[in-house]
Amino acid sequence: MPNAISGFSKLSKSEKIDWLIDTYFSDKEAARNLVEQYWNTDETIQKLHDEFIENTITNYYLPLGVAPNFLINQKLYTIPMAIEESSVVAAASKAAKFWLDRGGFNAEIISTEKIGQVHFTYDGDFKALKSFFENVKPKLIEDTKDITKNMERRGGGILDIELRPKTEDLEYYYQLHATFETLDAMGANFINSCLEQFAKTFQQEAEHKLEGQLDIVMSILSNYVPNCLVRAEVSCPIEDLKSKDISSPSLFAQKFKQAINIAEIEPYRAVTHNKGIMNGIDAVVLATGNDFRAVEAGVHAYAAKEGSYKSLTHCSIEDGVFKFWIEIPLALGTVGGLTTLHPLVKFALDMLENPSAKELMQIVAVAGLAQNFAAVKSLTTTGIQEGHMKMHLLNILNQFGATTTEKEKLIEHFKTHIVTHSAVVEAIEKIRR
Ligand SMILES: CC(C)(COP(=O)([O-])OP(=O)([O-])OC[C@H]1O[C@@H](n2cnc3c(N)ncnc32)[C@H](O)[C@@H]1OP(=O)([O-])[O-])[C@@H](O)C(=O)NCCC(=O)NCCSC(=O)C[C@@](C)(O)CC(=O)[O-]
Numbered sequence: 001m002p003n004a005i006s007g008f009s010k011l012s013k014s015e016k017i018d019w020l021i022d023t024y025f026s027d028k029e030a031a032r033n034l035v036e037q038y039w040n041t042d043e044t045i046q047k048l049h050d051e052f053i054e055n056t057i058t059n060y061y062l063p064l065g066v067a068p069n070f071l072i073n074q075k076l077y078t079i080p081m082a083i084e085e086s087s088v089v090a091a092a093s094k095a096a097k098f099w100l101d102r103g104g105f106n107a108e109i110i111s112t113e114k115i116g117q118v119h120f121t122y123d124g125d126f127k128a129l130k131s132f133f134e135n136v137k138p139k140l141i142e143d144t145k146d147i148t149k150n151m152e153r154r155g156g157g158i159l160d161i162e163l164r165p166k167t168e169d170l171e172y173y174y175q176l177h178a179t180f181e182t183l184d185a186m187g188a189n190f191i192n193s194c195l196e197q198f199a200k201t202f203q204q205e206a207e208h209k210l211e212g213q214l215d216i217v218m219s220i221l222s223n224y225v226p227n228c229l230v231r232a233e234v235s236c237p238i239e240d241l242k243s244k245d246i247s248s249p250s251l252f253a254q255k256f257k258q259a260i261n262i263a264e265i266e267p268y269r270a271v272t273h274n275k276g277i278m279n280g281i282d283a284v285v286l287a288t289g290n291d292f293r294a295v296e297a298g299v300h301a302y303a304a305k306e307g308s309y310k311s312l313t314h315c316s317i318e319d320g321v322f323k324f325w326i327e328i329p330l331a332l333g334t335v336g337g338l339t340t341l342h343p344l345v346k347f348a349l350d351m352l353e354n355p356s357a358k359e360l361m362q363i364v365a366v367a368g369l370a371q372n373f374a375a376v377k378s379l380t381t382t383g384i385q386e387g388h389m390k391m392h393l394l395n396i397l398n399q400f401g402a403t404t405t406e407k408e409k410l411i412e413h414f415k416t417h418i419v420t421h422s423a424v425v426e427a428i429e430k431i432r433r
């Protein structure tokens with residue numbers, strides 16, 4: 001076991017790499033070469049990446065793919081997707097193309113409110129606390145003026161602050177529950193700055209004007225944003241579903257709806273179903289430099305809002321019309337965070353013609369819906385493995401170090417044979433004999 005190290009953060013980048021290689025690697029030259037191989041040749045770009053996080057030693061690549069042909073609210077987009085899993089970009093592209101011929105996707109913003117809370121304890125009388133809060137509320141807002149003035153000029157800012165008693169769940173526990181409009185910013189830093197100022201003013205005022213002990217526990221935004229909602233939808237007459245892989249549209253529609261119904265009542269299925277949705281959502285969220293952990297946490301909380309974990313997508317068949325939709329909370333930014341810093345994020349946003357946060361919410365929701373449509377369509381028709389393994393073939397070939405000629409031969413071979421890991425291994429061995 002290696003010894004712990006103190007002061008690691010104070011070492012230079014090259015000293016950190018030296019320590020790491022000396023401590024963990026026997027083939028020191030190979031390890032150092034690998035780390036250096038992933039450095040950007042442009043020192044300015046490398047420095048930028050070094051400074052995104054702490055203790056950076058090199059870069060970790062993910063492929064950036066694009067899915068064309070997304071018609072959203074009658075505007076055509078090519079959507080950027082950063083993801084490691086094969087078949088996701090192909091599936092999104094295929095769903096986009098399918099719906100392009102059937103009127104495209106419609107998306108709408110339902111709401112854009114963000115939330116933050118000051119968590120505190122108080123051991124006195126609730127009535128006294130309530131009256132103190134009502135008196136101090138204008139000052140809470142007034143004291144954040146320096147933080148909020150620019151956001152207010154743009155049309156956003158603090159929407160409201162409420163006092164919420166939580167003592168039934170936890171002794172002495174209360175909240176200042178605040179709502180915000182942060183426009184094109186995800187808003188985490190703006191909200192946290194406001195909340196910390198609320199806490200400071202609240203505590204200071206309480207010391208002179210409130211009987212009983214009031215202690216601030218913490219001030220932080222919530223990544224659960226059920227009132228920052230977007231809805232995306234596709235629909236068409238059932239007979240228009242007919243396509244290369246759908247010979248009986250009405251049977252397909254019934255089976256597809258049944259698959260969604262199952263994900264609405266069965267958590268084991270719902271989790272995988274929603275994972276398929278997040279294949280699309282995370283890929284676009286990452287490509288556009290947004291915080292995918294925040295989105296993931298909020299989306300899954302929303303999926304469980306009724307007490308059990310459910311599908312985020314829904315389907316109906318009414319009057320001969322097939323309708324499929326998603327409704328999800330998404331706190332996204334097109335300014336702030338990494339959005340203007342990472343050159344490829346800038347590229348991705350340029351490709352989307354520099355959307356507002358609202359437009360990006362719609363694009364991301366559509367990517368999730370399209371992904372889910374492709375996956376459930378495969379699951380209820382051919383099965384998932386056929387298409388997924390077709391795309392995964394290159395990964396298996398690369399694992400076995402296949403040459404370009406071997407790849408060409410095997411890709412041709414697997415156009416007419418089912419791809420499984422063992423079938424690929426067998427075929428490689430055969431052509432190498
Ligand atoms: C994989 C496909 C698309 C093949 O589908 P296919 O019918 O064999 O494709 P095709 O060769 O006929 O091409 C049709 C279109 O698909 C796209 N496409 C096709 N191939 C490519 C490619 N190489 N690169 C880029 N795009 C591709 C592209 O849009 C293309 O049009 P074109 O560009 O030719 O005009 C289909 O089988 C499919 O959609 N499968 C679903 C795959 C999927 O969902 N993958 C996610 C990973 S599995 C998982 O994590 C989630 C899951 C499944 O568990 C979720 C759940 O359970 O709900």
Ligand SMILES: NC(=O)C1=CN([C@@H]2O[C@H](COP(=O)(O)OP(=O)(O)OC[C@H]3O[C@@H](n4cnc5c(N)ncnc54)[C@H](O)[C@@H]3O)[C@@H](O)[C@H]2O)C=CC1
Nearest residue numbers: 182183184185186187188189190291294333335336337338
């Ligand atoms: N729990 C969480 O999710 C947390 C996330 N974070 C991180 O915070 C970052 C996001 O915070 P932000 O405050 O969004 O970014 P930020 O701190 O970069 O601020 C964005 C700023 O851009 C300015 N702005 C310019 N034009 C604007 C417009 N049209 N609309 C709105 N604002 C405009 C505003 O002053 C705004 O405050 C992400 O990197 C995230 O990972 C940080 C703390 C906690």
